[in-house]
Amino acid sequence: MILDIVQAGDPVLRRPARPLVAGEIDTPFVQELIASMRQTMYAAPGVGLAAPQVGEGLQVLVMEDGPQSMGTMSPARCQELDRRPLPFTVLVNPVVEPIGDDVVEFFEGCLSVTGYSGLVRRWRAVRVHALDHTGRAVEMDLAGWPARIVQHESDHLAGALYVDRMDPRSYTTNANLGRFWKARPPAEVRETIGAGTDLWPALRSR
Ligand code: ZN
16 A cells, blocks of 8 residues: 655654564564555655654664666766665664764755755765564665665654754755756865855854
């Protein structure tokens, strides 16, 4: 079943999601939730979806990336973003930790913040500990765009949105992202928009 994706402002997106307990993953409710999240992600279309985005405050996420999602993106652009095939993956109760110190910055959007994007810094590579759709413990190392996807979706489970992490001055409609920013290196975008400008001193002096 294709589910409605809730939008920013819905309290469910701000509540930390509850971990699933042993034996709960096998229940029809959770298995149907996973199947519906998969269908909903494909229909959106998107490369990741977390349960709070469909109104369920549970620590479940799904993700998948591949040629069907990369669409008309050029090979050069795919390489720049470090997009690589990510088979359909279900993660329950995921814990994400960085591998190394490398940080990468790209524009990122969210199905719960429809129509907008912003520059977000993420770990380039991460290790994930979780349970799979059968409740089995899994560990996986992800790098590049898949690492970004799992960081984004795990944030949802903690009640966080990418807008909490983005440089707020980079916030853009997707139309303007394509028109002005997408083709430019993130460092050049930062320079142009005055990323990191501190507005508080001016406000504090009032
Ligand atoms: Zn999202």
